[in-house]
Amino acid sequence: MWRRLLSRPSARPTVLPWAVFLSLLLFVLGEGARLGLSETLVRFVYAPFFALHNRISAGADVFTENQHLKERVAALEVEGQRLREEGLENARLRRLMEFAPSWRARAVAAEVVGPLAPGSGTLWIGAGSRRLVQVNWPVVTEDGLVGRVIDVSTDLSRVRTLWDRLLRVAAYDQRSRAAGIIGWESGLHLEMSYVTRAADVAVGDTIISSGWGGIFPKGLTVGTVANVDTVETGDFLEIEITPAVRPDRLEAVFVIRPVPGEFDNVNPGVLP
């Protein structure tokens, strides 16, 4: 081991002196010459690699920027969707505010949290006693009447809609004032009963609540006349009403808080 360590290296032409000489030559070269050498080295050797490096870095930047932009677009899409929804809600509220004074009542906005199920004429809304909702308060949308509150819990209320056989609404033809009772039997359409044959009811007439039942205020749109059956089968006309509200498109409703004394002049209990 030690013999090997201390032995002379094998005789061979060595280039070390030449390398040292060249390096010393570089030491003694003038600043200008060294600068020229460096410039040449950078221009012809390093430049292509720097260009490649820059291109790859730029590519990586573009990729990262693209990712950020995609995330931004997604966020803006969500924001846009939210703003559109708020815009629609705002429009609904604005329309409500426009006709609310005629009811002399105040509206409580609520989301439909449990929509109409097949075979059931009731739905759930997200407002309850915490927001002072009470039983029998009318429920409407900006388009017209939906129903009335029948059960109230803290944060939810159950609404019996027009598409429930147990609900009847006193109404009349807005044009001719021909009065009748709105009810539902099947399908999406409503029926207007107890309208005498002498009454003037025409297709396209708007039917509104009369307020005579003591629950629904006067003037709420119920629907429009779709068909008037004049066949001589009884004392009354058979009138088919297209409801103003589409039950399958209910998202938000308003519960109308009656003003004390609103129904003082009507006979409560005559009609639901």
Place this chain on the structure above:
Amino acid sequence: MSALRWLALLASVIVYRVWFPDTPPPPKMRLDYDLLVIALIGLNRGRTLGVIAGWAIGFLAAGGDPGRLAWGSLLGAGVGWSVGFWKERLFLEYAFSRWLILWSVLLVAKSLQLLFQTGGDLGLWFASFWSGVLASTGLSATAGAALSILWERARPRRMQVHSEASVDETG
């Protein structure tokens, strides 16, 4: 080694320097690729090629710094020669021998390099030595020892294939 491979090796040194430029002292722990390549050539191909490759790589690695051209090439040549010198005096059968050669030579080279970089500020030199050079040298020596063994094992296999081929042709 063909000229193309030598060029590829030099290009890899430049690519490494372009992608991982030197940090000002105190340096972070990093693989000293240029010194490692010089040391590997010295370890596996001897002093002569070690000096030539060391000088060229040291010169190239100096890049656009005119002040580093001279001592960079000198340092590279010194590393190539030193590793080649020690290779002839230690038993390379042991991986630790290779690691020891690489570690000691690279440590001296890095210390000298750091001395140039710090401009003789011994306080900064010591801080940098402690925080960056020791770990970097250990990393480079470990990587170099492993690569050197792989290099050694790859060569005889190639030679064996050539000799077998020649036997087949003659037979």
